[in-house]
Amino acid sequence: MTVLPVTRGKLSENRSLSDLTWLRVGGPADYLFQPADIEDLQGFLRELPDDVVIFPMGVGSNLIVRDGGLRAVVIRLGRGFNGIEVEGTKVTAGAAALDAHVARKAADAGVDLTFLRTIPGSIGGAVRMNAGCYGSYTADVLKKATIVTRQGEVIELDPEDLNFRYRQSDLPDGAVLISATFEGPKGDPDALHARMTAQLQKRDETQPTKDRSAGSTFRNPAGFSSTGKADDVHDLKAWKVIDDAGMRGAKKGGAQMSPKHSNFLINTGEATAADLEGLGEEVRKKVYETSGITLEWEIMRVGDPLKE
């Protein structure tokens, strides 16, 4: 049996992850670790035996945790990692800060990070996933990211070190992002808040924002670029090829492709992770059969299926 290091934070054994993900599914993690602060996280990782796998998670808005759970120490940052500071046009936020809070606080100070307002994740997840919408991406505004390595060392990374791509970036194996600094254009606070209100309204009109989902299920087929700029062609939308394959509204157990937006996979109440992933795989198959396009998952799927 592995003996885990002593911590000032919270360490829970065999902890279900379903209430920590937006889709409300998933089996237990071997351990869930919520560090008290940076030093606590550093000490824990320094002393943690090398063969123990760690999995940093944000607020689980882009995750399907499989029903058998995760053979890992899941690290979830909370208080102690959610500060937000604005200095001129630079905004530094802890990895546990919610994107929406960062956008609002930046807007109050006249800094435009409005694109983060409608993304329901945390800053750690935003950097890792190069989150973006309405033509702006995390990669466009990130100046610096700070991580704690698997060995417990604090290191600052430049944007180039992260190799940003469409909905993806690279972090050293086992690294936990602890904060990020962004620089946004200046804007009038009232105008920025008004824009965010309009964006929230647009989401509610076009997406199943009241349902349990993990956002877009598949990447748009043509989405290779990370920047949302001229070379970033998203002509071929995932929802369109899913519609063409007749899969809007398709169901499996408690999982459904949302009738409102066919690229949103939703938990209608009692879905298991297997229902959700299984339905996603059926959609991929049907889309391939009808259009020859292989859809790539945008939602990350982690952990083990339930044993038969």
Ligand SMILES: Cc1cc2nc3c(=O)[nH]c(=O)nc-3n(C[C@H](O)[C@H](O)[C@H](O)COP(=O)(O)OP(=O)(O)OC[C@H]3O[C@@H](n4cnc5c(N)ncnc54)[C@H](O)[C@@H]3O)c2cc1C
């Ligand atoms: C309704 C809805 C709408 C959405 N709309 C959008 C959208 O418009 N644009 C968009 O880009 N995304 C969207 N998403 C997806 C999701 O919100 C983003 O991908 C978000 O950035 C994920 O953040 P998270 O904190 O939830 O990360 P999680 O889902 O918890 O984790 C995602 C990945 O990030 C890693 N990670 C998280 N925190 C850390 C950390 N501190 N250190 C290292 N790695 C970490 C995890 O290991 C995992 O690999 C949407 C989701 C929902 C539910």
